[in-house]
Amino acid sequence: MSGTVIFFLVLYYLVVLGIGYWAMQRGSSKDLEGFLLGGRQVGPITTALTLQSTAMSGYMFLGAGGLGFAQGYWALWYAAGDIGSGLLNLSVIGRRMRKLSQMMGALTAIEYLEKRYPSPAIRLVAGTLTVFLLGFYVLAQLIAGGKGMALVTGISYPIALAIAVGIILAYTFMGGYLAVAYTDFFQSLVMLVGVMWILIAALSELGGLTAANNAIAEIDPTLLSVWGRGLGFEGQWGVVAGAILIFSVGVMGWPHVVTRHMAMSRPATARKAGFWATIWSLFFVPTPYIVGILAILILPGLDDPEMAIFQVAEQLLPAAVTGLVMAAIMAAIMSTADSLLLQTGSIASRDIYERFINPKASERQMVMVSRGLVLAVAVIGYAVALVEPPTVFGIVIFATSVLGSAFLPAYVCAVWWKKANTPGALASMIVGASVAFIWEYAGLVNSTQIHPMVTGVVSSTVTMIVVSLATQKSSPVPPQVLEMMNVAAEVGPIPERYLATADAGLANEAAAIGRKLDEG
């Protein structure tokens, strides 16, 4: 790695820090206060790009490129589900979940589940599953960060991994940047421009897409098919369905994504942000997969397919651009790891420690618990990533399959099905997680040709329906929950035109005033 690359990498970080500093100093600390007040100063484009910057993890830069390199155009099944996932999520659970969670006063996704399905068991099971699975997801980011750092700096993987883990921890404990919305926005733009630049450079190097496809056909024509290398997935619709579902509906079961729905600003802003996020995804999501496919020609002797994007960038881009792009990629990985660790720590402290171990815990004690857990995850992650590092792709698919299978029916039915009750949700989480876990762990994908995401989601959904219906008499949904669901759905003799202009921020006041008027 040249000194020029490292110089521009450092320059990038200085610019990002400078943006944060400028944002904070502008008008004293008023900007930061404005940001803390609910992001009202942050418009839909900034909101969208901020979300995308956090959502696009190390998977996109290592897993996606590696899959494209290994399986050719088959990899695009995964991209197909991912492109529209933001809009789909927003449509299915977005507005209603925001309103319902706000009315319930839930701060975390797990707390929301317990309030919708009242039982401590729900919080215990959901919290434990989430901490465990998000830990895996963090592991993927640590490996991605370590590999990237090793390539960028030229130092050995174990030391690079230690540095990456150290930076991520510092980032989480001390705050990496000063004004997250603005720095994430900038990173997101650099990420998009960076991967597009790598794609254009690769296409230019190979004489265009047609010439590249012809050249790939000469190596192995099956790489151009939708069934993968050697037609290994031919006719396996159960696997294809899982590939599409995993990033389209699977993410609805991710607690860290659900939390974003709960924290959305006004519905109008959310709708516009959803539009911009989809436009951004349209350009960004397929690109790493395609660069991975093109890397088959550019880097024929590549040892580690997951390094395809880094290596293509290093080989084709000017040193200055490589530095900037790699810095943006590293920043994205760290930003995602930071968000995941924050979620994990928050769930461990609030949903498990405060709820079950020390109900009178002070905020300082909860911070200690959060930090302790984050430290433990980082240390265990470092050991696993060092001794026997799995692929980033493998970890992300595993964690997403199990998380999605466990939580998808619970979150979707929470807002859409009034008969979804506590036993149904509990059984659905346990069965969905177990089936997906066993399917993945026992390698049943190969023998059954069905993706664990498909079996997991089908089994958890069927369980939710059957158990809820069977236990309606013994465990009815509490009336206050039904009432809040009604308000969230805005059911009643209210003209449609009012619903369009309703201010969701007033839902709690409306519910309280409704009750008071009823009482006379």
Add this chain to the structure above:
Amino acid sequence: MANENILTVMREQVDASSALQRIHALRGGVAGVVEQKLVYPYFRFKASCKIPTMIGKQDVAVDCLVDGINGLGATADPFITDKLMVTDENLLHPDISRDEAVKIAQRTVTHQLGRKLKMIAPFDVTLEAKGMIYRSFWIVRIGDSRIMIDSVTGGMQPLRASAA
């Protein structure tokens, strides 16, 4: 005769006639009737926080309101207040205690800071109680439906069917 209370309220920007005009415009000429004005209670706190940054700790002060009935906390934009005479029949009383509100405010501010700044830190939140603050809502009836209109923002929310 109903008791009268002098309360600190958020400054009203939307009066009864403006509220009706909004409804009138939305319903394409169909008029509503203002049934009453209800005054809604919030506990108000000034939260002083120390945010660790790479250039040292930054002091930030944020307003925090806790819904006196539902017990939900939120950080709030700065707002102007006025004094208003309110009769008992138009006044909603808080259902939660001040001590409960303090805990909710502390939790809300810490959570909000951690989430938005993406960091796990204590933030040294110090709360200063600023008493109760009230917000007025116009309750408008249109046929069989009721809508409440926020006198500060003009935001609307239909009231649930049983309340209508």
